[in-house]
Amino acid sequence: MILLERGVFASAWALHICSVRPMAAEHEIPGEIIQHYEEDYDEAERLFSGGWGQVELLRTKELVSRYLPETPSRIIDIGAGPGVYAAWLTDLGHEVHLIDPVARHIEQAKERSDDIAVVEIGDARSLDYPNDSFDMALMLGPLYHLIEREDRVRALSEARRVTKTGCPVVVAAINRFASAIDLLHSGTIDEPEFRAIAERDMVDGVHLNTTEDPRFFTTAYFHRAEDLERELSDAGLTGVELLAVESIAWAAPDLDERVADPEKRRDLLDLLRKLEREETLLAATGHLLAVGWATSD
Numbered sequence: 415m416i417l418l419e420r421g422v423f424a425s426a427w428a429l430h431i432c433s434v435r436p437m438a439a440e441h442e443i444p445g446e447i448i449q450h451y452e453e454d455y456d457e458a459e460r461l462f463s464g465g466w467g468q469v470e471l472l473r474t475k476e477l478v479s480r481y482l483p484e485t486p487s488r489i490i491d492i493g494a495g496p497g498v499y500a501a502w503l504t505d506l507g508h509e510v511h512l513i514d515p516v517a518r519h520i521e522q523a524k525e526r527s528d529d530i531a532v533v534e535i536g537d538a539r540s541l542d543y544p545n546d547s548f549d550m551a552l553m554l555g556p557l558y559h560l561i562e563r564e565d566r567v568r569a570l571s572e573a574r575r576v577t578k579t580g581c582p583v584v585v586a587a588i589n590r591f592a593s594a595i596d597l598l599h600s601g602t603i604d605e606p607e608f609r610a611i612a613e614r615d616m617v618d619g620v621h622l623n624t625t626e627d628p629r630f631f632t633t634a635y636f637h638r639a640e641d642l643e644r645e646l647s648d649a650g651l652t653g654v655e656l657l658a659v660e661s662i663a664w665a666a667p668d669l670d671e672r673v674a675d676p677e678k679r680r681d682l683l684d685l686l687r688k689l690e691r692e693e694t695l696l697a698a699t700g701h702l703l704a705v706g707w708a709t710s711d
């Protein structure tokens with residue numbers, strides 16, 4: 415599985431809506447997304463179970479490391495989930511503020527580390543911080559679940575606003591063709607319902623799980639690289655760079671073993687590093703990472 419290891423996609427539930435915080439009542443998150451993370455899928459395990467998750471984790475850390483400000487700095491991790499990256503950055507000596515709308519993730523992040531400076535419920539579209547509060551912003555998840563462009567640009571603008579001018583905003587997106595790759599890799603191409611979902615993803619990026627099969631994630635948006643770049647620019651971020659996180663790691667037939675073996679892992683990561691900026695391969699990765707630089711309002 416390319417997107418979320420095995421068990422990428424979660425069941426489709428009735429589309430009930432729930433607010434995430436009283437102060438941002440205008441921002442609602444579809445109930446099936448909350449249901450996915452609260453009950454159907456344990457996000458805390460994803461990056462540690464098998465080769466796919468490990469490659470995403472190792473590569474994301476490597477890419478984020480290149481943009482890290484000097485220690486100690488203030489970093490906001492927006493949509494941080496169970497806090498894997500927030501705990502890592504905290505251990506490196508940074509003051510990390512973790513925001514996520516899922517109560518279970520907030521509890522899991524607190525269990526993962528006592529030292530994360532702030533761990534709070536919140537929504538990427540409305541951050542409860544003044545302008546210029548942070549030396550870096552991470553947003554590795556919210557864009558997956560904001561299917562309206564206006565919401566995505568709003569979330570990116572908020573990340574820019576709370577980040578000091580000239581500092582980096584690092585954003586992850588799921589690639590438009592990730593589910594098509596996944597169909598072949600997992601063999602679910604033989605299942606017509608899954609094929610129909612992936613074919614729809616390819617058309618406009620809006621991913622809706624019309625089955626009750628938890629392998630097929632939940633309501634999401636899958637980006638084309640050029641659209642992601644434009645969204646960051648429209649949010650006022652400059653100098654946008656695009657990088658492939660996993661690139662074509664899925665082509666390795668022995669990914670689990672390769673990642674477990676230090677020498678083979680080094681060779682794999684070396685290859686992925688060489689491919690990360692190859693524009694023609696950006697459509698073949700699971701996740702895209704975009705980095706832009708904050709400007710003032």
Ligand SMILES: C[S@@+](CC[C@H](N)C(=O)[O-])C[C@H]1O[C@@H](n2cnc3c(N)ncnc32)[C@H](O)[C@@H]1O
Pocket residue numbers: 443451457461492493494495496498513514515516519536537538539553554555556558559560
């Ligand atoms: C696949 S998880 C990624 C978690 C973590 N950042 C990582 O990369 O491992 C996506 C995260 O986005 C969060 N999310 C979804 N919608 C959001 C929103 N509107 N604002 C902030 N976070 C959101 C989810 O709760 C979830 O924790």
